[in-house]
Amino acid sequence: MATGESLRRDAVRNRGRILAAARLLFAERGLHVTMDEIAREAGVGVGTVYRRFPNRDALIATLFEERLQEYVANAEEAAAHPDPGEALETLLERTIEMQAVDRGLHELLVGDAEAHERLARTRNDLRPVIEDLLRRAHRSGALRPDVAITDLPVLGLMLREVVDFSHDVAPQLWRRYLAILLDGIRSTGRPLPQPALAQDQLEAAMSCHKPRRP
Amino acid sequence: MATGESLRRDAVRNRGRILAAARLLFAERGLHVTMDEIAREAGVGVGTVYRRFPNRDALIATLFEERLQEYVANAEEAAAHPDPGEALETLLERTIEMQAVDRGLHELLVGDAEAHERLARTRNDLRPVIEDLLRRAHRSGALRPDVAITDLPVLGLMLREVVDFSHDVAPQLWRRYLAILLDGIRSTGRPLPQPALAQDQLEAAMSCHKPRRP
DNA sequence: CAGGAAGCGGAGGGCGGTCATCCACTTTCG
DNA sequence: CGAAAGTGGATGACCGCCCTCCGCTTCCTG
Structure with a gap:
């Protein structure tokens, strides 16, 4: 050796x-x-x-380095679509789909404090791309003006909960609620009652959010 | 004694x-x-x-008998509002609010298999009231036609996840996403891509859904 | 093909966490 | 005042998990 x-x-x-x-x-x-x-x-x-x-964490790290790359690449590709409405739609769809298929990936993305540092890097790669996408979407009217970038992870969280819930019974059910959410963030009803999370609030919430363990 | x-x-x-x-x-x-x-x-x-x-469960049972009554009564009252659109809105709002304030209540409502039997009774009290509300809402156009009764618990689940997530950072944040969801279920975009859960699917999913434990 | 190095399996030690019990001591109240 | 009721918290029993250890097996090289 x-x-x-x-x-x-x-x-x-x-x-x-x-x-x-x-x-x-x-x-x-x-x-x-x-x-x-x-x-x-x-x-x-x-x-x-x-x-x-040497231990659990090493195994997880080895395994998910690649998975994360893939995740980010996927999101970037979706965000690059010229039509901002469709870009947003496929961004959410693909993102959730990957998490729906891979429970571990999701747990890594929301809530694992140790992995947080490693993730911060990749998240930062992604952010400008998505910020730009949102700007385009707002301009084009494909998105109600009071939707912010920190809303996206929360929407992901909600959908992932549906995945978790209906997993064994109707694994595609989340698409139904994705459609409802998409209609919701496109519509122009009354302005939203609570402000979106600030970036640091989002990070604070993420770092102390614990995934489920059965 | x-x-x-x-x-x-x-x-x-x-x-x-x-x-x-x-x-x-x-x-x-x-x-x-x-x-x-x-x-x-x-x-x-x-x-x-x-x-x-005598044990944990007895304590929980004693404590939540009353809480459940209150929960059902609250929901029934909200559902009774003459305007179906507003009834639906306050129904969701009150329901989530109670769960947002009481984590234990939520865990009891979604996922505790043992309590399931006791809950079935109260749930059955509630169902006809809400079914009627949905019918009225559909007729009045306050609700897209493909929204079904089994959607409501799922919406609740999603919102509760937001509560859980943002709890320490912005406890009212869920209202933002409630507003988005409400706009989503009122809007008439394309028909929803997946069918709502059937009643028995919903029950199956609930009975094997495990709440979080930190 | 032989011998030593590398690899293997899985029993079990250690740990941390929970439920529930038990009994010497304290408090209540007739 | 004294018996009965009540109290606290150390303790036992249990569980599930991480990781180690060591006698045995497999590989590969000379």
């Missing part, structure tokens, strides 16, 4: 199985799954998991 | 303190608070709590 390169063939295979199992379980059930469950799903012993990854 | 009537004066006082403490803590932090925390808040020992209430 000179530079950490030369793993025996079985070790490589097992590492792959562990990652696959973890990916699956985190996606289906959330970040709270135990090391023993991951090991069992992978068809290896816990010891094996711990030889490859 | 012949018929359970004659408690010593200090016992009565302590029972009151325990109930008050439990009410407070359940409301602020949810049903997951421990017996020790309740005892400490009440200024008594755990033993005292266990003498009055």
Whole structure:
């Protein structure tokens, strides 16, 4: 094991199985799954998991570095659509879809305080793109004027709760409420009664928000 | 202690303190608070709590019987408003407000499988009233035609998630998203993409939905 | 093909957290 | 005043989880 390169063939295979199992379980059930469950799903012993990854967090980190890149790329692509109304729609749709499919990703995005630092970086990449999108949407009238950028994470949160709730019974149900929300943020009823969160309020709320664990 | 009537004066006082403490803590932090925390808040020992209430569940049951009555009465009153649009609005507003103020009540309403039976009764009282309200609202055009009765609990769920999220930072924020949702269910955009849950789907989802515990 | 290094499994130690009990002590009240 | 009721909180029992440890297996190199 000179530079950490030369793993025996079985070790490589097992590492792959562990990652696959973890990916699956985190996606289906959330970040709270135990090391023993991951090991069992992978068809290896816990010891094996711990030889490859010093602890839970290391495993999670390895796994989600890639996932986050993908998430951001996806959002940026959606936001780039020339028509701001549609851009906003697909942005929300894609964003929620990824979180709907991957429970672990969602838990990472809202609420994990440790991961917060790592996320801040990627979030900052994303922000200017979305700010620009919102400006365009406001100008074009595709969005009521009092909707702010900090509303988007909250809308995501609400929809994700629907995903969580109806998961086993009607996994696509969130699209129904996405449609309602979209109509809601396009309509021009009375002005909204409460101000949107300021950026730092949003961050404060996120950093102490705990995900569910069954 | 012949018929359970004659408690010593200090016992009565302590029972009151325990109930008050439990009410407070359940409301602020949810049903997951421990017996020790309740005892400490009440200024008594755990033993005292266990003498009055054989276990956690008994304490919860005692406490929330009254709360549920209140909840149902409140909803019925709101639904009775002659103008269906306003009835719907205040129904949601009051309902969420009660849940926003009392975390334990919310956890009881969505997700507690054991309490489910007890709740079924009260829910059944409520349903015809709300069904009637929806019919009136549909006829009057105050509500898009494809909104169904099972949408209401889901809207409640979404808003409660906002409450949970912004609780410490902007406790009234949920009203902002209530306004968005109300505009969304009044608007007549494209028809909604997914069907509403059927009654039994809703119940299935509720009975396996687990509340958060920090 | 042989021997040593690398890898493996999974029992179990340690930990932290909760419910509920138990009993020596205190308070009430007839 | 004294028996009965009530009290507190240390304690036992339990649980689920993280991670370690070590005797056994598998790989791979010479």
